[in-house]
Amino acid sequence: MAAVVAEVPLVADAEFAMGMEFSSREAVIRAMKEYAIRRSVDYRVYESESLTFYAKCTYYRKAWLAKQKSVEKIFRGWKASYEALLIWFEAICHKEPSAIIHFEIMPAYQGDDLVYDIRDGNNNIVPIAFAIVEGETSDVWHFFLSNLRQHVVTRDGVGLISDRHESINAAVARSNGAWSPPIAFHMFCIRHIESNFLRKFKVPYLQKLVVNIGYSRTVREYKVHYKRLRERDEAYTNWLNRILREQYALAFDGGYRWGHMTMNLVECINSVLKGARNLPITALVKATFYRFNELFTGKRSEAEAWISGGHIFSELVTSKLHANQLASGNIQVNCLDRKNEVFEVREMPNGLEYAIDLCRYRCDYGEFQVDRILCRHVFACCANQRLDWQGYVHDVYKMDQV
Structure with a gap:
């Protein structure tokens, strides 16, 4: 699919044709999005500059037609699906009065022309913490994060991990402090920072060093890796300095990451929703609801089985605690202040020393305050x-919390 500039409406069958012209680059992109929504197809952007926009369908036309007929036969068409969505929402709220359904309808466009009397064709429907949206814009993220804060994340002191997309940063900035310290802490995925660094400098042999800087659990470890990067070129550390250390390094994050440096936990959810994204809207929402209901039911059963076995802490944490307990045998302890629970320890035989403050939940090693x-x-x-x-294991790891 490709297009250039001026002003001719889409042809009758809503297909692109050679020589079609639009009034602006934005109009081309909007037409592409509308086409993708109407036809339930995906496209990949190959070039996007100030005066050019080149994209290509990821499916063959015949394969799409066969799929579309099958989907419509099973799930009904898009128009009927939108008409059924509100009815299904009402049924959910009737069955579960505590459920919250919040959505907004935005105007739809055919090319540059506003189209009236149809449902939102840009999928701006947000069921609780799952958003079906037209794209990553500041307004979309502001809407999603506002509802997330109001209906789901009602406690303070939480960490929000994302990529460095400008629309997310803009939404956080305009949240009136709802996603800013001390209420919340916005941090970045280290893998995205690594990717941004590589795109900027084209030095793949330094990628791991950037990641190691982020994963540094102590200030001492951070300084060692940071110095190594600066010695290779100050331009690298100057670029990194434009990001707050609290937003990418474990040593400075205050423990609000709980050791999570990437968005992998979110990405793995894609496997649960595999094959659902191209379904008509109500079928998509139903698939999301029922698949996660099945997932959480299974997780609840696993947790109940673990509790019935007499376990206090979750399975993953129990194994880690057991390993750390076994490793504590060759450590000499010097009690500096028993009342305030301050100690100094020395590992044998390597002689490494660390200070521990149990009252403040801190250890120079870093794992205690990070995880x-x-x-x-x-x-x-x-x-x-x-x-x-x-008594020193955080409540979040206890089975009653799980």
């Missing part, structure tokens, strides 16, 4: 002073 899970040094201090180590 909120006891490291081997904390286990050694608890054993040395006969303290109940379970």
Whole structure:
């Protein structure tokens, strides 16, 4: 698919044709989006500059027609699906009065012309924390994050991890503090920073070093990796300095990441929704609802089985705690202040020393304050002073919370 500039409406069958012209680059992009929504096809952008926009369909036309007929036969057409959506929402609210359905209808366009008396063709429908939207714009993200804060994330002190998309940054900035410290902490995925760095400097051999800077759990470790990057070229660290350390490095994030440096937890949800994105709207929403209902029901059963086995902490954390407890045997402990639970430890035989402050949940090693899970040094201090180590594991890892 390709187009240039001037003003001719789409042809009768809503297909693109050679020689078609539009009034602006924005009109071309809008026409492409509308075409993709109407035809349930995907397209890939190959070039996007100030005066050019080149995209190509990812499916053959015949394959799409066969698929479209099958989808319409099973799920009815798009128009009928939109008409059924509100009815289905009403049924959900009737069955579960605590459910919240919030959506907005935006004007639809055919080329440059506003089209009246039809439902929103840009998929701006947001069921709780799942958004079906036209694209990543500041307005879309502001709408999504506002509703997320109002209906889902009602507690303070949460961390929001995203890529560095300008529309997300703009939405956070205009949230009136709802997604800013001390209420919330906006941080970036280290893999996206790594990708941005590579795109800027074309030095793949330094990618791992950038990632290591982000994963540094202590200030000392951060400085070591940062110095190595600066020695290669100050331009690299100058670029990195444009990002707040609190937004990409574990050593400075205050523990609000809980050790999560990437968006992989979100990306893995794609497997649950595989094959649903091209369904008509009501079928898509139903598929999302029922698939996640099945997923969470299974997870609940797993948690109940773990609790019935007498476990206090979640399975993953239990195994990690057990490993750290076993590793605490070769650590010498010096109690500096028993009342305030301040210690100094030395690992044997390497002689590395770390300071531990149990009251403040801190250890120079970094794992204690980053993951909120006891490291081997904390286990050694608890054993040395006969303290109940379970009291230092954060409540979020306890099975009653799960």
